[in-house]
Amino acid sequence: MKKLRACILGATGIVGQHFIRILADHPFFEIEALTASPRSQGHEYGRQVDWLVSERVPEIVQEMVIQDTCADTVLRLDPDIVFSALPSGIASDIEAQLATAGLPVFSNTGAHRMDSSVPILIPEVNPDHLELIKYQDLGDGYIVTNSNCSTSGLVLALRPLMELGVRKLTVTTFQAVSGAGRRGVSSLDILGNVIPFITNEEAKIVGETKKILGTRSTGEVIPAPIDVNASCARVPVLDGHLESVVIDMDEPVSIDRVVELLENFTGEPQALTLPMAPSRPLVVLHENDRPQPKRDLSLGSGDLGMTVKLGRLRCQGNQLNMFLLVHNTIRGAAGASVLNAEFARAKGVLA
């Protein structure tokens, strides 16, 4: 089967770099074009980018000339698929234009996430939400989004617990600086400090969690009736969002039952053995002081950063406490979007 030719929008930022790293050697997709802001346009990628996400810029994009991020340019390049790592502000129009012009757009951006017929897809969690694309009013193309970085770990951990009757979720995040992008957090602000605020993050967690765990009703989603309370903070950590989570259930819960549900959880991506799908979406660490961003972000050579790590599980009455760790720029961004595209392809809506 021929590889689909991909265009990556916003290719010089952190998430754009992860898209490149993941797609540089992917069985389904190949990188056809890269776009960035006008400042970078016309330059060779390898010379222009401040590469931060792995040892070296992949050979395949070293000399690729960066294109301008505009719909006309992208349409002229005529890719089979578009991955978007654009800032929210400029993503809204161009993503809609490209979809309307017939392109499938897999977007990490928040711009269209809460649009009623746009799925926030996490294939282990809400695979049927992919169906929403049939109801989009966007010509032959469509937009599929992945969730906000901190939401991704949260809903993956919640999914297998839903059968216990999740009523309420209280979360406090410890978020890494890479989530704010290349120059998002100044060293003067974060060295030896914690900043208890991230713009819009708490509202995103509340809205997206309820939508992702919600029930699809033809072309829209009825939000899950879960009470979500979120508090977000930035910490001096490079990669990996840690989250302190309290879940209120309908009935008393036992640790054994919870661990069993979490460890046995798999979804369609696992059944389909998609390239980006981890063998297990959730791993429970049993040491008493884990997960830790610096030590547990990756479980080893086979872990692409798509596995969410859980630890410090504690039950009391109807409440379950845990800490979870999610790789914010992979499972919470570029990796999530690529998994969505793999899933869409497996479902026959991408060719």
Add this chain to the structure above:
Amino acid sequence: MKKLRACILGATGIVGQHFIRILADHPFFEIEALTASPRSQGHEYGRQVDWLVSERVPEIVQEMVIQDTCADTVLRLDPDIVFSALPSGIASDIEAQLATAGLPVFSNTGAHRMDSSVPILIPEVNPDHLELIKYQDLGDGYIVTNSNCSTSGLVLALRPLMELGVRKLTVTTFQAVSGAGRRGVSSLDILGNVIPFITNEEAKIVGETKKILGTRSTGEVIPAPIDVNASCARVPVLDGHLESVVIDMDEPVSIDRVVELLENFTGEPQALTLPMAPSRPLVVLHENDRPQPKRDLSLGSGDLGMTVKLGRLRCQGNQLNMFLLVHNTIRGAAGASVLNAEFARAKGVLA
């Protein structure tokens, strides 16, 4: 009035150093003797200590010879008052021995906090708990403890809100490394990392909060009927514990009412204008990204570190969210203990 001669137990650690810094120039107390582990015994304090808490070791203790931490030694030194910054393990016996021998012991240690007739005193919060000392079975002396560092900020913030009917408290902490003491946290463990575990800390927050906010009934305390859920983590911050707090009330709350209660809150230490009492125990910061450990630990020259800073107040239904910041080694340790002694003196039980 003659100053009371104080002996500081465990004077070389971080909390011991803060005791010295505060008492070096105090109107009620003067430093008479310092104890430390056998390794330090017999050395001049200024040469032995690895001083970390201010610019210089105060002149008054520079050449003071460190004594052994043992009851006989302390009794031979015959102080008027004892401040204890000992590790919990060795504090239990010696504090009891000194009290039994007639000495008033103001302890920062956890050893006796949960003893039924030992108060965990925060004079703005539970001044009448000082009465418990009458029921202690410890001869002419007594033990007064202050709370665990993270608990101190929490109960101060809760006190004025109790009239709104506090039912439940969910807290996640971001704790500074100084709380673990001089060599408590290795740099290899915490640089660029978060450790989601602190030994016993969560149980301390639960137990102490309920006791401090509880009702004294002659010689014991009936714990407050508040459901407390705590999750504790260590972050790469030097000083200042930040806490994400969710409070469930009996009825819907409004921000205006909450701010009014918090900002108008004062207690007996303020009425008595005790030296360590801040003019206001609680200060609400109105910027959207505060309080931050590095920027808000001190409000200025008049702030000794006893003021708890609150911010990001959010109300939804019966729930109030906030972040609070407490100076862990001052309001959460040495400063708290000295304030307790000042309060005891004002109440006539110290002379």
Add this chain to the structure above:
Amino acid sequence: MKKLRACILGATGIVGQHFIRILADHPFFEIEALTASPRSQGHEYGRQVDWLVSERVPEIVQEMVIQDTCADTVLRLDPDIVFSALPSGIASDIEAQLATAGLPVFSNTGAHRMDSSVPILIPEVNPDHLELIKYQDLGDGYIVTNSNCSTSGLVLALRPLMELGVRKLTVTTFQAVSGAGRRGVSSLDILGNVIPFITNEEAKIVGETKKILGTRSTGEVIPAPIDVNASCARVPVLDGHLESVVIDMDEPVSIDRVVELLENFTGEPQALTLPMAPSRPLVVLHENDRPQPKRDLSLGSGDLGMTVKLGRLRCQGNQLNMFLLVHNTIRGAAGASVLNAEFARAKGVLA
């Protein structure tokens, strides 16, 4: 004597904030006006600034309306003296225009430092260089600059050693992030890292050191015949540049002689007891692991940050090794500039 009315150019940046902090309560100067970039113009300072340098924005500038940074605006405000904390790029023209229009300009900027008749003044080191202003071709006004931040500590330490015959200087710096300004260093770049490069810094150290220690010959300076070799790196430290220094002398040196020279060093600012002058410009720390940025930046309540700390002195043959620590935004920036103005006033060229 009436206070001179000062205008601070570039008042919202880190150095501008230090100017305000220092001048808010100064015996010779009072803040009359503040300028910043167009983005800030017209806003009240207290609402616009992201204040980082002390607890609170001084009352006196809270409601002061920020002016545009342009020569016409400043001239219309008609101050007695101008302090400039502008970025080098935009400083060059406006500083020259203001001087030409008759104003004395005390600048922290690099723009005019190497102009032949502009002094890089450090009054303890080269007080007679102030005479250069007579030869400036700038109408009734003049420009006095202070040195680059890392150079300031270096030449202060060298001054008293010059009599031993300094031939060569080899320096490697460990520079704090505040030296790069408000958003100069991204957290992604510096957390857990060292960056062995700072734009132009090495050339500045070489050129400025030779000029400051050089001999004035009427209207210009003959550079000191010292061989200077500099290597500069950025480290994850907030404030305080540490420098590893090797000095080659004409003859063998002894530690005792070096310490004596360093500790007895004073200059005209000390003789004149100028407000910003530290009682001793140099302090030698005798512990074996000092100076350290976090612990030694300030020596105590009387230390405004103008004292350079030295330590780890080692002699071998004709070579002297040491580490020095300089407060980069005070002795290396705003404080240096204010001291220069105080000195100019004492010398009768400012009224």
Add this chain to the structure above:
Amino acid sequence: MKKLRACILGATGIVGQHFIRILADHPFFEIEALTASPRSQGHEYGRQVDWLVSERVPEIVQEMVIQDTCADTVLRLDPDIVFSALPSGIASDIEAQLATAGLPVFSNTGAHRMDSSVPILIPEVNPDHLELIKYQDLGDGYIVTNSNCSTSGLVLALRPLMELGVRKLTVTTFQAVSGAGRRGVSSLDILGNVIPFITNEEAKIVGETKKILGTRSTGEVIPAPIDVNASCARVPVLDGHLESVVIDMDEPVSIDRVVELLENFTGEPQALTLPMAPSRPLVVLHENDRPQPKRDLSLGSGDLGMTVKLGRLRCQGNQLNMFLLVHNTIRGAAGASVLNAEFARAKGVLA
């Protein structure tokens, strides 16, 4: 050829962990036994160790029972080869005892490095120093040491430049906390700080550099006549020592010539294609702000951490400036020792 059975002394520390990581899947050696302090003795390695150096404890040592670090125990285990990661204090006697009893000991410890007939071997630099073992007075066994961590990078960079006539070396180090071991540097000391002192480090750099680059004369080494000046500091970096180096040559040097010598440098380990030998011992980075510990410690999947990275080469007259980066726990410790053993085996003195 049968694998040699290795015993690792001091297996729970950082360097011991790297020995295990490297030897867990090595073509020449297999792990036979592990020793540690009495506290760990008798426990399974996987349960006892606080594993820090990679994702997971290798399967092969998970259940291996830790032995006591004493000569009798090791001799009873009868290994073919001993790798020592012991602290210097306890290494001296046991390493001598094991060698005397006939065992080849490859030691990362400083204890015997400066013994006249003990080589500090870096096979790319001084391969003939291996001959020294014939002159050791240690029975049938022998001791081969590798250098101190910061020295290793330095002498590798110097080796190809020796033909230009190296007369003098001035180095300032920026050393990572992992070099101090598991609990060597407290977070209170290093967060946001630089500590300009590391016990004995400067003397080690001076002595070892001169010995390694020295000329073997039968059973001893005549130190190289190079003047070495070292200043060492600890920085808040996890792994990777950065060093600012100034080299004085006999004659003027050109960048082109220096780069050519550095990039073409290879040694016997490369000719022998030893498993731990990097394809090139030295790599010159041409970006203007490299090497950086966080970004350049590894060049990619093929880089085991044995390549030294150089950058910011600057020539002026007879002087060459550069920054170099060495992986302190690999090229500067465990990897160096394993390479030495591979080299000894290739030379026929290990079987």
